[in-house]
Amino acid sequence: MTPILNSSAQIETQDTESATPSARDVNAAAALRFGAGFLLHDVSRLRRTVFDQRVRPYGMTRSQWWVLAHLSRSRDRAMSQVELARLLDVGKATLGGLIDRLERSGYVERGNDSTDRRVKSVTITPEGEKMISIMETIGHEVNASILAGISRDDLRTFERSLFQMKHNLLELMKERDAG
Secondary structure: OEEEEOOOOOEEEEOOOOOOOOHHHHHHHHHHHHOHHHHHHHHHHHHHHHHHHHHHHHOOOHHHHHHHHHHHOOOOOOEEHHHHHHHHOOOHHHHHHHHHHHHHOOOEEEEEOOOOOOOEEEEEOHHHHHHHHHHHHHHHHHHHHHOOOOOHHHHHHHHHHHHHHHHHHHHHHHHHHHO
8 A cells, every 4th residue: 555645635545566665655644644844854854964965075063063053143253152052952061072173173262251251152263164165055055956846936935934934933932931
């Protein structure tokens, strides 16, 4: 039996020559059963995997490029390690090890906060900026491949939908934090 989508968007099965469905059939059935959330998670996971493969020759791990990517969002200012750990949703010790490795590679440097000596801040070095430039180029290439065959109108609709989903999720988080 192979899962198929009928005209009312319900999963049915269809006899095929093979009694064992392919991995693609199983994944398609799961995506239909669990909906957009499953697909969003799967696409995001697959994109990270492809990106990982492309930055690996530069000696970057997923955790390292994730730190650099977040730091690059605030290039005009240093970011405290505590703030960065919160954004990345990792522990301070985990982040400390990542920053140690990035610092040894010359991509970031630690410093003291100008207003509080206890706060360690992290900034991107010129070498880190070069790596971010490489990562941005790779990201654009990966995105172009991912979006191949999708019309501009469909892409705009998809982006608006993602922004609304993000807004809704942030509101749910606010409600949880307030309650």
